[in-house]
Amino acid sequence: MTVTCVAGLGVSGTAAARALAERGERVVVVEALDTDAQRLAAEALERLGVQVRLGSQELPVEASRLVTTGWAPHHPLIAAALERGVEVVGEVELAWRLREGQAAPWLALTGTNGKTTAVRMLTSMLLAAGRKAAAVGNVGVPVVEAVGEPYDVLAVELSSFQLHYSDSLAPHAAAILNLAPDHLDWHGSMEEYARAKQRIFDRAGVVIYNADDPRVAALAEPYPSKVGFTLQVPRPGEVGLVEELLVDRAFVDDPREAVELATLADVRPFAPHNVANALAAAALARSLGVPAEAVRQGLLDFRPDPHRLAHVERVGEVDYVDDSKATNPHAAAAALSSYRTIVWVAGGQLKGADVDELVRQAAPRLRGAVLIGVDRARIAEALARHAPNVPVVDIAERDTGVMDRVVAEAARLASPGDTVLLAPAGASLDMFANYPARGEAFARAVRALKAGA
Known part of the structure; x- marks a missing residue:
């Protein structure tokens, strides 16, 4: 009998082990930690016949397959499996095989930024059309759990980590929202990162791509059945904008005509990159026959997640906006392009990404910058090159209570009509538990500022 080793007792690893055990397969879980939380999870799995080895990351001798939930290819466990010829699959690939x-x-999507927003927009559209649907994968429940439920359709958000270990996925339609350098420390190069993203297209029935993003357009080029989405007037076979309208010229009887899907006012929060998310979600929904009126209703029903261009307060004619989810330069660039004049709160873990182009493009909008986190010096250097007249406050403290000072310094730099924007361009783990904790600390500091104003 096949023995499957599952790497880790996280949410996806536990779900994968449970799904395999319930199908009568032999499963061994290896988990480096040995805490009370891991022991509780282990006990639940052991009742299903799963063997759990806590405090270990050794590949079991008897394993003929390894299920990973996003561990990098250079991790010793993955390397050992590859050296021994043990098949390595991801939890998403396992879910596809267990259908x-x-x-x-599956309606699947990926991209450097906007994945969760787009997949939740898509799910809202599907629900508005009366389909029993769920957002799964890198958001919501693990895919391996969802495939056992009686859904009409799954809206699947996939990360580059998940796609790296997925060989046979064949979604009904698949979209790439955008592509910019990210997770290069994991993938090793931009080329490998892009190839991981492109895997979502390999067996898709319909390829949906961002026609405004040259990198994404190049990835889509080899595939015959493809639909572009654009913030420009769409050509036949695309979805895009005509003045204030989102329109479809792809999933229509006569591509010389355009079907109205929604208006710009229906997209919330309104920002160019979020309109692109809405167009991608609409194209995925339309590929499955969702009517235009359900696309619009889905956008109206959609409620954005916190920490994504969330307006916190207006204090002294200055707006304070929390986009803590901007954990890489591409996401920060989208946020910075959404406001006219900005005091920028930035910094964190850049994960090997370059910020030079981000700062060069943002420079005309910047009225000041407050920098925090482990890689703030790299942002400061880019500001010195491209925005030498912009005042910069460098805050070296790394305690989580420092956000009060951050906001106070930003308020000092801001003038009426400016926006103080938390769009860090980096991950948060150097200072905070996660990006929501960073955003919440910013929001608390802003509210304290308002209370004392």
Whole structure:
């Protein structure tokens, strides 16, 4: 009998082990930690017949397959499996293989930024059309759990980590929202990162791509059945904008005509990159026959997640906006392009990404910058090159309570009509538990500022 080793007792690893055990397969889980939380998870799995080895990352001798939930290829466990010829698959690939009977089609999407927003917009559109749907994958429940439920369709958000270990996925339609350098420390190069993203297209029925992003357009080029989305007037076979309208010229009987899907006012929060998310979600929904009126209703029903261009307060004619989810330069660039004049709160872990182009493009909008986090010096250097007249406050403290000073310094730099924008361009783990904790600390500091104003 095949013995599957599952790497880790995280949410996806536990779900994968449970799904395999419930199908009568032999499963061994290896987990480096040995804490109370891990022991509780282990006990639950052991009742299903799963063997759990806490405090270990050794590949079991008897394993013929390894299920990973996003561990890098250079991790010793992955390297050991590859050296021994053990098959390595991701939790998403496992879920695809475990689909049973009349399995629900997948509408899958990936991208450097906007994935969660777009997949939740898509799910809202599907629900508005009366489909039993769920957002799964890198958001919501693990895919391996969802494939066992009677859904009509799954809206699947996929990260580059998940796609790296997925070989046979064949979604009904797949979209790439955008592509910019990210996770290069994991993938090793931009080329490998892009290839991981491109895997979502390899067996897709319909390839949906950002026609405004040259990198994404190049990835889509080899595939015959493709639909572009654009913030320009769409050509036949695309979805895009005509003045204030989102329109479809792809999933229509006559591509010389355009079907109205929604208006710009229906997209919230309004920002160019979020309109692109809405167009991508609409194209995915339309590929499955969702009517235009359900696309619009889905956008109206959609509620953005916190920390994504979230307006916190207006204090003294200055707006304070929390976009803590901007954990890489591409996401920060989208946020910075959404406001006219900005005092920028930035910094954190850049994960090997370059910020030079980000700062060069943002420079005309900047009225000041407050820098925090482990890689703030790299942002300061880019500001010195491209925005030498912009005042910069460098805050070396790394305690989580420092956000009060950050906001106070930003308020000092801001003038009426400016926006103080938290768009860090880096991850948060050097100072905070996660990006929501960073955003919440910013919001608390802003509210304290208002209370004392």
